[in-house]
Amino acid sequence: MDMSSHPLLASLDEPPPFPPSYPQLRRLDRSVVCQICKEPFQAPVSIQCGHSFCSACIRSSLDAMKKCPSCNEPASEGHIRRNRALEEITDSWEESRPVIHGLAHPPTSKKRPAPEPSSKPASSTGVKRMKQSPRAEGSSSRSQSPTKSRKSDIVESDIPIDLDEDENDEVLELTENDEAPCPLCQASLPISSIPMHIEKGCPPPKGKTNGMRKGNQKADWKKVFSGQGTSSKAKEVEMKRITKPNYSLATPADLRGLLSEYSLSTTGDKSALVARVQEWIILFNSNLDTSHPSSLSALRAKMSDVEASKKRDKEKGKDEMINQMASTSGLRKYAKESGGEFERLKREIIERDKRRKEEEEGKGSGRDNAIEVE
Amino acid sequence: MSGGLPKRILKETERLMADSPPGISAAPKDDNLRHFDVTVAGPESSPYEGGVFKLELFLPEEYPMNPPKVRFLTKIYHPNIDKLGRICLDILKDKWSPALQIRTVLLSIQALLGAPNPDDPLANDVAQHWKEDQNGAIEQAREWTRQYAN
Numbered sequence: 422m423d424m425s426s427h428p429l430l431a432s433l434d435e436p437p438p439f440p441p442s443y444p445q446l447r448r449l450d451r452s453v454v455c456q457i458c459k460e461p462f463q464a465p466v467s468i469q470c471g472h473s474f475c476s477a478c479i480r481s482s483l484d485a486m487k488k489c490p491s492c493n494e495p496a497s498e499g500h501i502r503r504n505r506a507l508e509e510i511t512d513s514w515e516e517s518r519p520v521i522h523g524l525a526h527p528p529t530s531k532k533r534p535a536p537e538p539s540s541k542p543a544s545s546t547g548v549k550r551m552k553q554s555p556r557a558e559g560s561s562s563r564s565q566s567p568t569k570s571r572k573s574d575i576v577e578s579d580i581p582i583d584l585d586e587d588e589n590d591e592v593l594e595l596t597e598n599d600e601a602p603c604p605l606c607q608a609s610l611p612i613s614s615i616p617m618h619i620e621k622g623c624p625p626p627k628g629k630t631n632g633m634r635k636g637n638q639k640a641d642w643k644k645v646f647s648g649q650g651t652s653s654k655a656k657e658v659e660m661k662r663i664t665k666p667n668y669s670l671a672t673p674a675d676l677r678g679l680l681s682e683y684s685l686s687t688t689g690d691k692s693a694l695v696a697r698v699q700e701w702i703i704l705f706n707s708n709l710d711t712s713h714p715s716s717l718s719a720l721r722a723k724m725s726d727v728e729a730s731k732k733r734d735k736e737k738g739k740d741e742m743i744n745q746m747a748s749t750s751g752l753r754k755y756a757k758e759s760g761g762e763f764e765r766l767k768r769e770i771i772e773r774d775k776r777r778k779e780e781e782e783g784k785g786s787g788r789d790n791a792i793e794v795e
Numbered sequence: 796m797s798g799g800l801p802k803r804i805l806k807e808t809e810r811l812m813a814d815s816p817p818g819i820s821a822a823p824k825d826d827n828l829r830h831f832d833v834t835v836a837g838p839e840s841s842p843y844e845g846g847v848f849k850l851e852l853f854l855p856e857e858y859p860m861n862p863p864k865v866r867f868l869t870k871i872y873h874p875n876i877d878k879l880g881r882i883c884l885d886i887l888k889d890k891w892s893p894a895l896q897i898r899t900v901l902l903s904i905q906a907l908l909g910a911p912n913p914d915d916p917l918a919n920d921v922a923q924h925w926k927e928d929q930n931g932a933i934e935q936a937r938e939w940t941r942q943y944a945n
Contacts, residue, residue: 456893456894457859457893457894458802458803458859459803459806459807459896460802460803460806478893481860482860482893484860485857485860485861485893486891486892488892490892490893490894491892491894493890493892731856755851755868759832759851762822762832763832763834763849763868765822766820766821766822766832766833766834767820767834767847767849769820769834770818770819770820770834770836770847771847773815773817773820774817774818774836777817
């Protein structure tokens, strides 16, 4: 059935899959896909059991349940480690995929449009076009020159970019002398002294007081957001992971303070604030797990997208509809209203089944099991 | 990525429509991609064979971090499905994982039709019937299938 006609699916722009005659390439395609979002890994991280996911995906998942989504092994956020090799593999596969796809695919057979880089006007770009300039199909966020197409050029032009990013990235790593907030009392301390500090029952740090340090941080952030100083890249290097507050103990004022530090909206009741802080911590912390992090303003834009889409869902009254389904009369009413659609789906099953049986008889094979659970 | 961005939902829907599992059809509502009309054919050599059951499936805001909500709209005589069409299936509750998807959920429901489990009942009277008089219960399920699922 042709789903491209569905109004809500019209926006979906997928790179064309490899033909079934290349099972190894299909496997490769699957292997760089996160099992949670089903997209190529973004900022991949591993957890204790060895499974890897996008940083943001596993962080949201662990907020909901403390286990690995793939194998159900117990897992927690403390187990998250950056998986740099996987990021490199994913990036390089995404980059070379259009080239390999062009080689593997007969140019005439598919007419699904390939995704286009944002810099190009949205015209109809088929596989043929893609083959001519594979560079134009490269993975999302990196700066690339779309005119280059020879392989040697690709290699030469990309290496310096990657090195640059890695260099910046190294600065993100904390050393023993860096300060970090104590996981219990939030006081800023040199990392090496935190274990002793906790053992002593979290006395307030000598010298620099917690309050003073906070004040400095605030000033630092103000500087960052007012656009003073050097380039934005250099400022992001200063970014450190946000420690999750204890949501049941945090007051709305605490949450607002945290949100305003990052120039985020502070409106709404406590549950709205908690939801916003949670979402932000996931976005912000996972942004530290990649070699090509987004700018703070891009993160904030993403946040407001998420909030807007949640708001739309609420306004549409979808929750009420679900509640209506909880009663027998509501169910009957619904079944009646959607009768035509169900009839169509029913016919579809029956027709498909018929076709399948005919095909099987043609091949002379036995009956297929209707159930194929993974 | 996380949150309310429905890219994964779009993708899942497209694949589901392009390549439905045998005996399962699902289509989103025109105005709401989180809400699906689903039909599932009763598995062969089960009391539900020959029946086509209507379900509704809803992807909550937190999906895939939270499981989809699925209910039978067609009346069915099954120890793990109650009068309101609610389904007792572990992956719809505590065994949910964001690695699962609509496809796997619907396949599991189809499998549940083929393997009723009266030891973990949702409809107690049906489960009791199933345990005490399995043949009678199966006959009743067949009868309901003929009556309601055609």
